[in-house]
Amino acid sequence: MSTTYPLTKTSSINVKPSSASLVVTTGEPAGIGMDILLQLAMQQKLGELSYPLIVLADEAALQQRFELIYGSGVSKLSGPLWQRIESVNDLQQISGQTKGNALPQFYLLHVGCAEPVVAGQLNVNNAAMVVQQLQIAHQWAASGAASAIVTGPLQKSVLIDAGITLEDGGMFTGHTEFFMQKSGCQKVVMMLANSAMKVALVTIHMPLRQVADAITADNVRQTVRIVLNDLRQKFGLPNPKILVCGLNPHAGEDGHLGTEEMDIINPVLREFQQQGANISLAMPADTLFTTRHLQDCDAVIAMYHDQGLPVLKSHGFGDTVNLTLGLPYIRTSVDHGTALDLAGNSATSDVQPSSSSLWQALIMAEAMVHSQQK
Numbered sequence: 580m581s582t583t584y585p586l587t588k589t590s591s592i593n594v595k596p597s598s599a600s601l602v603v604t605t606g607e608p609a610g611i612g613m614d615i616l617l618q619l620a621m622q623q624k625l626g627e628l629s630y631p632l633i634v635l636a637d638e639a640a641l642q643q644r645f646e647l648i649y650g651s652g653v654s655k656l657s658g659p660l661w662q663r664i665e666s667v668n669d670l671q672q673i674s675g676q677t678k679g680n681a682l683p684q685f686y687l688l689h690v691g692c693a694e695p696v697v698a699g700q701l702n703v704n705n706a707a708m709v710v711q712q713l714q715i716a717h718q719w720a721a722s723g724a725a726s727a728i729v730t731g732p733l734q735k736s737v738l739i740d741a742g743i744t745l746e747d748g749g750m751f752t753g754h755t756e757f758f759m760q761k762s763g764c765q766k767v768v769m770m771l772a773n774s775a776m777k778v779a780l781v782t783i784h785m786p787l788r789q790v791a792d793a794i795t796a797d798n799v800r801q802t803v804r805i806v807l808n809d810l811r812q813k814f815g816l817p818n819p820k821i822l823v824c825g826l827n828p829h830a831g832e833d834g835h836l837g838t839e840e841m842d843i844i845n846p847v848l849r850e851f852q853q854q855g856a857n858i859s860l861a862m863p864a865d866t867l868f869t870t871r872h873l874q875d876c877d878a879v880i881a882m883y884h885d886q887g888l889p890v891l892k893s894h895g896f897g898d899t900v901n902l903t904l905g906l907p908y909i910r911t912s913v914d915h916g917t918a919l920d921l922a923g924n925s926a927t928s929d930v931q932p933s934s935s936s937l938w939q940a941l942i943m944a945e946a947m948v949h950s951q952q953k
């Protein structure tokens with residue numbers, strides 16, 4: 580039997596009795612972000628979360644994506660997928676209404692695209708809507724109206740092509756830098772985590788040619804400080820063991836293959852060792868990432884993006900979480916990009932929710948909110 584549209588409902592609804600909520604940005608509208616959210620909703624996963632989900636997306640694009648993936652007649656739909664709200668305050672106002680209707684899987688705040696969305700086709704004219712989602716999410720999290728931000732993937736290149744910049748006028752390089760600048764932080768750390776390992780980065784989105792110059796004592800020191808602090812506070816590890824990659828092959832081979840380890844990285848790491856931190860000196864990255872070293876270590880600090888992340892993703896692409904350490908609020912994200920080749924493709928509709936990075940990012944954000952509320 581098929582169920583007819585609309586998928587939203589406008590009558591009174593219940594929300595879970597909590598003041599906490601997770602705000603989800605769906606990111607690039609032509610990409611896979613909305614698809615994965617809809618899959619989780621269709622598989623009744625989102626209702627398992629302890630906190631209501633407020634999703635930022637263009638409603639027409641969301642409806643259209645649903646039809647592309649599932650067709651226009653759906654037999655599995657036992658309740659509304661979403662309830663449209665106009666502002667985060669609506670969640671508080673509707674929380675008292677209990678008329679016995681089934682809960683929606685999520686609450687939708689419509690953020691309109693300038694032009695119709697075509698799955699898989701980037702449109703520079705819709706880039707402003709992507710950044711608008713980030714601005715709303717930041718405002719809500721910074722004001723405490725939302726408890727955490729969970730981001731879907733965006734296409735950095737289309738934002739750059741649209742002339743969108745970071746707060747300081749610099750190139751739009753990613754969510755991490757966007758939220759850092761919006762929050763007035765001087766430094767945050769990108770960490771990716773899965774069941775095999777956690778990898779944090781000293782430098783994030785920059786050309787390889789600039790990386791060596793960005794490995795300064797101050798940068799390494801701030802990275803280690805933030806990682807230690809957040810492993811203690813967010814992951815409940817009172818004395819985490821951290822291994823640190825060198826920058827150069829063989830960690831510089833005693834200065835014959837580069838001197839950053841001797842001159843910059845190790846002096847900073849010795850400061851932390853002297854303060855009692857369980858942290859290594861710079862190790863050759865190729866052998867650091869072996870089972871013997873990884874099995875009893877809590878986190879790895881890598882010097883640059885493609886030193887650490889390919890190893891991590893080879894152990895769990897699709898169920899890794901990207902999180903930002905050092906922000907004044909919780910922010911988790913998917914590990915994958917916009918996957919334009921998969922957007923709107925019905926073949927993705929049977930993805931296993933437990934192996935979805937968005938699901939992992941949601942449950943990690945939920946666990947962090949929960950531990951903060953204790």
Ligand SMILES: NC(=O)C1=CN([C@@H]2O[C@H](COP(=O)(O)OP(=O)(O)OC[C@H]3O[C@@H](n4cnc5c(N)ncnc54)[C@H](O)[C@@H]3O)[C@@H](O)[C@H]2O)C=CC1
Nearest residue numbers: 731732733734735736912913914915916917918919920921
């Ligand atoms: N969190 C974010 O906003 C991220 C955004 N990006 C951005 O995404 C854009 C595209 O980047 P790419 O390097 O092509 O990476 P990508 O992750 O979009 O795609 C790489 C390959 O992985 C596949 N793939 C991606 N997600 C998948 C999923 N959930 N399940 C199965 N297969 C999946 C794609 O089909 C493609 O073959 C870039 O603009 C990049 O900056 C990349 C990583 C994270």
Ligand SMILES: NCC(=O)COP(=O)(O)O
Nearest residue numbers: 752753754755756901912
């Ligand atoms: N490799 C992760 C990535 O590029 C995502 O970055 P961000 O948008 O979370 O800053």
